[in-house]
Structures are given as C-alpha cells and as structure tokens.
Amino acid sequence: MFTALTIAGSDSSGGAGIQADIKTMTANRVYAMSAITALTAQNTTGVTDIMEVTPKFLAEQLDSIFTDINPDAIKTGMVSSSELIETIADKLTEYHAKNIVVDPVMVATSGARLISEEAIGTLKSKLLPLATVITPNIPEAEVLSEMEIKTEADMEKAAETICNTLGCAVLLKGGHQLNDANDLLFQKGKEPVWFHGKRIDNPNTHGTGCTLSSAIASNLAKGRDLETSVKYAKNYISGALADMLDLGKGSGPMNHAFAIEGEYER
Numbered sequence: 001m002f003t004a005l006t007i008a009g010s011d012s013s014g015g016a017g018i019q020a021d022i023k024t025m026t027a028n029r030v031y032a033m034s035a036i037t038a039l040t041a042q043n044t045t046g047v048t049d050i051m052e053v054t055p056k057f058l059a060e061q062l063d064s065i066f067t068d069i070n071p072d073a074i075k076t077g078m079v080s081s082s083e084l085i086e087t088i089a090d091k092l093t094e095y096h097a098k099n100i101v102v103d104p105v106m107v108a109t110s111g112a113r114l115i116s117e118e119a120i121g122t123l124k125s126k127l128l129p130l131a132t133v134i135t136p137n138i139p140e141a142e143v144l145s146e147m148e149i150k151t152e153a154d155m156e157k158a159a160e161t162i163c164n165t166l167g168c169a170v171l172l173k174g175g176h177q178l179n180d181a182n183d184l185l186f187q188k189g190k191e192p193v194w195f196h197g198k199r200i201d202n203p204n205t206h207g208t209g210c211t212l213s214s215a216i217a218s219n220l221a222k223g224r225d226l227e228t229s230v231k232y233a234k235n236y237i238s239g240a241l242a243d244m245l246d247l248g249k250g251s252g253p254m255n256h257a258f259a260i261e262g263e264y265e266r
C-alpha cells in the first residue's frame with residue numbers, strides 16, 4: 001500500500017487541516033499518517049483558539065514516523081512559527097523525504113490568521129525550496145511574489161516569479177477569488193499548464209486548500225507525475241464540492257464520502 005504523511009494543524013470541526021487530509025488520503029486509497037503542528041479550536045464560522053506543539057514534540061512525531069513507515073509523499077499545511085518550520089525542514093532533509101507538497105497556509109477561509117508575520121520569511125527561505133510543488137491561493141501568491149494578482153495573466157507572472165526565486169513548482173489556485181476555478185501549474189523549464197475546473201456554486205468551501213494539496217500528495221505517492229496528480233486532485237475536489245454537503249452555520253466542509261468512481265481514476 002502507498003503511504004502519505006500530513007504535517008499540519010488539527011481542525012476540531014473536521015473540515016480542514018489534519019482531518020481533511022486524512023479523509024482525502026483515505027478516500028484516495030493511500031495509507032495516511034499525521035504529525036500535528038497545532039490544535040485549533042475551530043468550526044465553520046471561525047477559529048477561537050490555537051495551541052501550538054513544541055518544536056521538540058513535532059520532531060519526535062517526525063522521528064517516530066520516518067524511522068518506521070517511510071511516507072511515499074508528504075503534505076504540509078498550517079505551520080504557525082519559524083521554529084516549527086525549521087524543525088520540519090531539518091527533518092525532511094535528514095530523512096531525504098521525497099514528493100513534498102507544501103500548502104503555504106496563511107489565513108483560514110473564515111479569515112483567521114494561521115501563521116506569524118516573521119514565520120513567512122522562514123517559510124520562504126527554509127521550507128518552500130524543499131517542495132516538489134507549492135499550492136498558494138491568490139492572497140498567498142501575492143505575498144510570495146510581492147505583486148498584485150487581478151487577472152489570469154497576473155497569475156502566470158506571479159507563478160513564474162515564485163518558481164524562479166524559490167526553485168519549486170507552483171500550483172497557483174484561482175479558486176474562490178477569481179470567477180472560475182482555474183488553477184495554473186508552473187514548472188521550471190516547462191510550458192505553464194492551466195487546469196480549467198468547472199466552478200461549482202457551493203458556498204461551503206471550508207478546507208478546499210487542504211483537500212487539494214492532500215489529493216495531490218496521494219497521487220504523487222502512487223508514483224504519478226505532477227501534472228497527472230494535479231489533474232486527478234482537481235477531479236477529486238470537484239466531486240467533493242459537487243456533492244453539496246451543507247453542514248454548520250458558516251462556510252461548511254466538503255463530502256469526502258462522495259462516489260469517486262467514473263471519470264475519477266484511482
């Protein structure tokens with residue numbers, strides 16, 4: 001069985017973070033493991049509290065995992081401090097980790113800030129350069145590229161800038177910010193590839209970013225190339241959104257138990 005690891009924060013409401021990641025990996029028929037960076041007290045309307053683990057405890061979780069079951073792919077999500085980011089970068093380097101998908105989580109769908117200002121610098125210098133691909137949304141890509149993104153042409157320019165400065169492939173998500181669900185994959189030395197997603201009229205998008213990055217990691221774990229992995233991951237998220245689950249009082253979670261037969265190839 002192929003294996004994947006998520007290094008991320010827990011979402012008590014189960015729609016984002018570690019919980020979304022494990023659901024996604026399991027639905028994609030990959031064995032899921034987790035190293036938790038923080039607990040959040042969170043629901044569909046917002047985050048009320050955050051409790052970080054210590055860098056030492058995060059390192060111990062990673063040692064436990066890597067010395068026993070080697071993950072075929074890794075996804076990182078919410079990592080709020082510089083020390084935790086450095087711990088992850090050190091351990092991924094020490095264990096020669098491969099197929100690393102970094103979701104540079106900065107702000108929750110509900111608007112809560114999930115990373116400190118100073119940690120953004122550490123993210124750029126230590127973790128992003130280790131990534132096989134990073135998956136920023138538009139506001140995150142604006143921070144990483146230091147430019148405004150208003151159009152699809154801006155997305156191409158920003159993705160190229162990030163790829164050239166950080167050395168990793170970039171999947172820039174159009175998502176709920178622009179009109180369509182069109183995402184752009186930029187890989188060094190290759191033509192940019194657009195993934196045109198059918199926009200689903202569903203306000204319940206809690207955890208879409210976590211789900212997409214975990215679905216990409218699940219497909220990379222199976223040995224698929226990056227472009228194919230993104231294609232299948234887009235199909236997965238479209239299916240989970242199209243099921244129109246409506247839970248909670250705010251932006252609710254997606255349904256991971258939707259049928260993933262048909263055009264979605266396992």
Ligand SMILES: Nc1ncnc2c1ncn2[C@@H]1O[C@H](COP(=O)(O)OP(=O)(O)OP(=O)(O)O)[C@@H](O)[C@H]1O
Binds near residue numbers: 016108
């Ligand atoms: N309404 C929608 N219909 C179809 N696809 C969508 C929709 N909203 C988002 N997506 C897709 O979901 C994926 C996640 O993108 P999104 O921009 O929502 O991430 P994010 O902002 O990082 O998520 P999060 O809110 O969890 O932080 C992308 O592939 C995006 O195109």
Ligand SMILES: Cc1ncc(CO)c(N)n1
Binds near residue numbers: 010107210
């Ligand atoms: C724990 C956690 N990670 C990531 C996100 C981003 O959606 C969130 N809301 N909560």
